[in-house]
Amino acid sequence: MSAADRLDHTMLALADPTRRAILSRLAKGEARVTDLAAPFEISLNSVSKHIRILERAHLVTRRRLGREHFLSRNARALDEAAAWIDGLRHHWNQRLDRLERALERRS
Amino acid sequence: MSAADRLDHTMLALADPTRRAILSRLAKGEARVTDLAAPFEISLNSVSKHIRILERAHLVTRRRLGREHFLSRNARALDEAAAWIDGLRHHWNQRLDRLERALERRS
């Protein structure tokens, strides 16, 4: 899978408030599907689907212990997304810097 | 519109390679819809819709001059997205730091 495909999945995974809340919750450490679902009014099934989207983006990883599935955070994909956005921000700013320097030379 | 809604729109807008390419292109400065569409094989109409999604996310702004529409980048939304991701990354890392310190105290 290409870097572009990975970014597609990561950004899409981040484009939902339930999934962002799940990621925040995982800062506290591993949690079961039921634990992650508790704060929300949606069905366990829906949460399970959100988790699958987070897994596809490699934002979380799963560890099975008996009948319980423990989810934990995975920093790699988040780092990639942050790197892409920061790269674009710097790209945009560099252009602005060049414009400013050009304007200074004319004045 | 809430901050969560804005993040939804921004992240979704960033979850497509065509739109990310358009944003990169805009680092070079303003461009018309036709200019932005040139590198892609999809129809002008499709590009127009992608631009609308970027506008909804406030990632680009539009300036009309006669029959031409000039699009330019808008840093604010990108800054918000970067801030959210960095906030989560630090949140995750702080937790890891605390775990490490706790392990050190036990050893």
Add this chain to the structure above:
DNA sequence: GATATATTCACCCTAAAGTATGAATATGTC
């Protein structure tokens, strides 16, 4: 074995994304 718990699988539905085509609108040029 019987029952309860944790999670997913298999569908179904609705809304939206993503693409396309052709018409409409607005503006520029001759």
Add this chain to the structure above:
DNA sequence: GACATATTCATACTTTAGGGTGAATATATC
């Protein structure tokens, strides 16, 4: 006015997201 250019509007189609319900699977407990 006639014609070309730039962009959007209207519509249609396919795919996917996001939610639901109920059945199935796997595991734990009695």
